Amino acid sequence: MxxxxxxxxxxxxxxxxxxxxxxxxxxxxxxxxxxxxxxxxxxxxxxxxxxxxxxxxxxxxxxxxxxxxxxxxxxxxxxxxxxxxxxxxxxxxxxxxxxxxxxxxxxxxxxxxxxxxxxxxxxxxxxxxxxxxxxxxxxxxxxxxxxxxxxxxxRLYATRSDLQAVIAADHTAAPSALTDAIAARQGDDERRRWEDSAGAARRDVEAALAAVKRVAGGALLAEAEIVALGSALADAQVRDTMYAVAVGESAGAAESLWATLARRLPAPWRVEPLVLLAFSAYARGDGPLAGVSLEEALRCAPKHRMARMLDDALHSAMRPEQIRELARTGYRRAAELGVQLPPRQSFDQRAV
CATH class of the missing domain: 3.40.140.10 (Cytidine Deaminase, domain 2)
Incomplete structure (x- = not known):
């Protein structure tokens, strides 16, 4: 839809x-x-x-x-x-x-x-x-x-296959090496979160926001950044906060980051960037990109709650402005963590 x-x-x-x-x-x-x-x-x-x-x-x-x-x-x-x-x-x-x-x-x-x-x-x-x-x-x-x-x-695509290529997994990298690196990083991150949950989440959110700015400036992400972001998005506090970016002034750059992570991260870590990309696309009214992102996310994780909820909303024709309301949770989470998010953007009311 x-x-x-x-x-x-x-x-x-x-x-x-x-x-x-x-x-x-x-x-x-x-x-x-x-x-x-x-x-x-x-x-x-x-x-x-x-x-x-x-x-x-x-x-x-x-x-x-x-x-x-x-x-x-x-x-x-x-x-x-x-x-x-x-x-x-x-x-x-x-x-x-x-x-x-x-x-x-x-x-x-x-x-x-x-x-x-x-x-x-x-x-x-x-x-x-x-x-x-x-x-x-x-x-x-x-x-x-x-x-x-x-x-x-x-962006308008010549075919649906071209649209799907936006989030297609990059098979040029060695997935096993990335999997091992992310698993090791997650072990370290979980120890940090055990010692200081809010502080670790705040630092991860700030790192993700810095990556958004770097992508906006045309920078390419190093493998170590990919690994760190993949591990960070496994934390619900970080992930929930980043949903708010979809309605902020850096939403476009964030979408580029999520698409990059969706292509380069192996499963299951690519699921969270896919859902973040889907949410951001849905929030601005881009149903096709939201649809292919959710389709791939649910293929990787059929029981993912947010992906399932967004997919149901998309198929029941829920309006983008209703979906944007979910970003309020992200702003509340950011306030709790003491993180300053990009200002909210205004959306064209002609297309709803």
Missing amino acids: TRHYREFSTNRPGALIAAIPAVLGFTPEQSLVLVSIESGGLGAVLRVDLSPTLVEGLHELIEVIDAEQPDAVVAVIVDDKGAACPMCNEEHRALCDALIEALSGSGIELWAAHVVDHIGLGGTWHCVDGCGSRGAVDDPKASPLAAAAVLDGR
Whole structure:
């Protein structure tokens, strides 16, 4: 589920389809995209892979869409076989028939359904039901929502694989050596915390904040810093405090740090940076990055409480401003530790 853009007209299919990459954060391929319509504008957007079992799983998608209580839904089927495959057209129609039936159970209308061969210059769309409507896809790079995404500090990716690469594990390092180094460091850290829990946590938070500043300045982290940060984030006091950075003026640099740690740390230590990255992305409305980060975190640690909570919130379309409220705990923890965090930033209220 992605963020919402209220001020966008949905009466031009070519423009609506061109806006999808800016909302998702990447250009979907071989996908079913559901766009909810709210007050005549573009609401939440949900994407799933086209697959033989998609029809059986439609009820789960409808539950997510229904949580938004939209006026209607527009379906966009991205299939590079397009009109060149008559059998595919029959499959598309069958999928939309099943979608209509599933939506009707929630009292939601399928306003329109389009098939597009690819979302980009030269892409073409046509209606699923053979009504004769067809046209060209507008340039996604010229979409008003693409400009809005850039202004919001979001990076747009060519494919979902490119987005997943942001947090993909770096296999060039020797994971066993890092694992041994972090385990040894944690043993030392646990002794420090036993002697002075608050003091150790304060020093670790300050070290993490210093690393955020260094990353913002373009510095590369040495392996010893990676090890120290991986061990520090295993401490709940440190981790809880760092969630507040997601709503501070250093949030962007912190995301770069969390992504770096997620790539370079071995499991299980990479889980905490993944969840911190997901929280920060979610807080600023970047559902796609939050989603892939949580997917990887839960793959590594299926029972991780914060990852599970954020994943449930994302799939139930909880708004970013509601998620930001969780950062208050981080500010309280920082005050208890005597740490000064970066000032809170203001968020664009246009995208919620």
